[in-house]
Amino acid sequence: MIVRTFDECKNSERRVVSDNWESVRMLLKDDNMGFSFHITTIYQGTDTHIHYQNHLESVYCMSGEGEIEVVNGKTYPIKPGTLYILDKHDEHFLRAYEGADMVMACVFNPPITGAEVHDENGVYPLVD
Numbered sequence: 001m002i003v004r005t006f007d008e009c010k011n012s013e014r015r016v017v018s019d020n021w022e023s024v025r026m027l028l029k030d031d032n033m034g035f036s037f038h039i040t041t042i043y044q045g046t047d048t049h050i051h052y053q054n055h056l057e058s059v060y061c062m063s064g065e066g067e068i069e070v071v072n073g074k075t076y077p078i079k080p081g082t083l084y085i086l087d088k089h090d091e092h093f094l095r096a097y098e099g100a101d102m103v104m105a106c107v108f109n110p111p112i113t114g115a116e117v118h119d120e121n122g123v124y125p126l127v128d
Contacts, residue, residue, distance in 0.1 A: 002031060006039060014114060020046035029111040036111035040104045042066065042096040051091035056109045058085045064102030069093045078102065 004026055009015065014025045020043055027037035042048065044064070051071075061082045068084055069075040071091040076084065086092070096102040 002027070016115070020048040023106075025112070025114045027111070028114040030113070031111075034109070034111065036108045036114075038106045038108070040106050042094060042102040042104065044096050044101050045098045046096055048094045049092075050094055051089070052086060052108075053089050054110075055112070056085075056087055056089070058083065058107045060105045062103045062105060064096055064100045066094065066096040066102050069095070 006024060006026065009026045010024045014028070016023050016025065021040055022043075023038045023040040025036060025038045027033055027035070029036060040059075042064070061078050061080050063080055065077070065079045067075050067077050069092060071093070073090075076082075078084070
């Protein structure tokens, strides 16, 4: 059994900070569960280009509001209770509106190792 708290993960190397977001990676590849689980905060007023070419992701909004714009597609509002699933490696822009950060629960398959950050194309590398 694995038991961890958000606070202990946040105060460890499992917390990764970028210009537009921070992610507390609570479950990682080396936990051998077949997926990773993160609590990610998207900073208010930011616009982040993301394109997970190597991973599938499900994201549940716990707080804050914003939108996801699929490249060459539609824009969807995000608010608490919204789940979006990037089941086709969808290239997108994630925006958090002014007023409050968006806090999201995220699941990645395959799992990430924990040190990944987006490259210049919004991609996480696939790490063996």
